[in-house]
Amino acid sequence: PETAEPKGSKTESTKTKAAKMEAAATHEPVAATDSTADLARLRELMAELAEAQGETPLILPSVDRNAVAAVVQDWTGIPTGRMLSSQTEKALKLAATLSERVVGQDHAMEMIARRVQTSRAGLGAPEKPVGVFLLCGPSGVGKTETALALAETLYGGEQNLISINMSEFQEAHTVSTLKGAPPGYVGYGKGGILTEAVRRKPYAVILLDEVEKAHPDVHEIFFQVFDKGMMDDSEGRRIDFKNTLILLTSNVGSQVIMDRTKNGTLRTGMDDLDTALRGPLLKVFPAAFLGRVVTIPYYPLSDAMIEAITRHQFDKIARRLKATNDAELVIGDGVMDMVKARCTEIESGGRMIDAILTNTLLPELSRGVLNRSLEGKKMTKVIVGASSTGFTYSFE
Incomplete structure (x- = not known):
């Protein structure tokens, strides 16, 4: 028993x-x-x-504020960073933060930062968007980069940027594409590309690129957004724009800006430039439209600014090389001068730098990295130099 x-x-x-x-x-x-x-x-x-x-376990031993914020972000689209970090501190340091990424446009960063600070302090018009800015100037001077930097800083990441190419809306009937097709028409019920994007991401930066190319009827549908912070879609739903920051870009007035700047610096007063820009802008946009936006001129880049942007681009490449191959990137003498010498078109601005690195340096560098990998050789350092025929590469 x-x-x-x-x-x-x-x-x-x-x-x-x-x-x-x-x-x-x-x-x-x-x-x-x-x-x-x-x-x-x-x-x-x-x-x-x-x-x-790793850093994201499937089962958490305890539910803390970060876990709650992540769930709320998935439900509402409100970025976690917006709920957890100090927005007051971000707003106060916004101009300096943006200037680290957007080179040579400190005046523009300051103007944007002041408007955002007003909104964060609760002193702005509560029924309007956080800000509406018309960024004018030549191509490649940082207008799109400003939108990316604002999305990263204020809304938790570049994924919260809603970008729309306005050159696709040159006909009056394309208004329905933004708001959604009306009842009885093909596409009804699918939502507009703008209204649906904002409905899903109410906290976002909206970039309306090359807005001067859109039809005047398209310009007019934004009046209600700029004034009341809302737009009704084709299904009658009211879309809230009050928590968005709207940036419109345009090349109108580029020649006026270039004539009044030298080496990236304004040679005349800001009031004189604003007055000179008014004429070209009124030829494209109605006065009612311009009265609802803050116009910010973007200056052409100087050689020093081009060098700063190039260094920033090389820093990005260096981080990627370190992350993927655990190797250090060293930029030798003469490389910066070679890049600046190839940036001969002032109208292209920073885009010329990206084209040089993307079409020339990166393919050649990548070929060397792949050959080392194929041969099974350990790589700890890559040195990029310059010669009369182009870039040189040394692998250690």
Whole structure:
């Protein structure tokens, strides 16, 4: 016959198991096991589990504010960074933060920052968007980069940028593409590309690129957005734009700006430039439209600005090379001068830098990296130099 287990022993065993389970749940392996061997094995398993889960475990041991914020972000589209970080501090440092990324346009960053600070302080018109800006100037001087930087800084990432190429809306009937097709027409029920995007991402930067190319009827549908912060889509739903920051870009007045700047600096007063820009802008946009936006001129880039942008681009490449190949990128003498010498078209601005690096340097550098990988050779450093025939590469 089986020997009956003492009543006290069973109670003690149950309590011990419960204590061990509680200790394991609270990550206290010392209390959860009795023997040294079991303790070592438990710690080894916990280390393997932590490595497998990484920074985003499937099951959280506890629900903290970050977990709650992540769930709310998935439900509402409100960026986690907006809920968790100090928006006051971000607003106060916004101009300096943007200037680190957008080179040579400090005056523009300051104008945008002032409007955002007014909104953050609760002193702006609550029924309007955070800000509506018309960025005028030559191509490649940082207008699109400004939108990307604002999305990253204010809304938690570049994925919260809604970009629309307005050159696709040169006909009056294309208004329906933005708001959605009316009842009875093909596409009804699918939503407009603008209204649907904002409905899904109410906290975002909206970039309306090359807005001067859109039909005047398209310009007019934005009056209600600029004034009341809303737009009705084709299904009668009211889309809220109050938490968006709207940027419109245009090349209108580029020659006026270039005539009044030298080496990236304004040679005349800002008032004189604003007056000179008014004429070209009125030929494209009605006065009612211009009265609803803040016009910001963007200056052409100087050689020093081009060099700063080039260094910024090389820093990006260096980070990618470090992340993918654990190798250091060294830029030798003469490389910057070669890039500046090839940027001969002032109208292209920073886009010329990107074209040089993307079409010339990166393919040649990539070929060398792949050859080293194929040969099984360890690579710790890549040195980029310059010669009379082009870029040179040395792998160590």
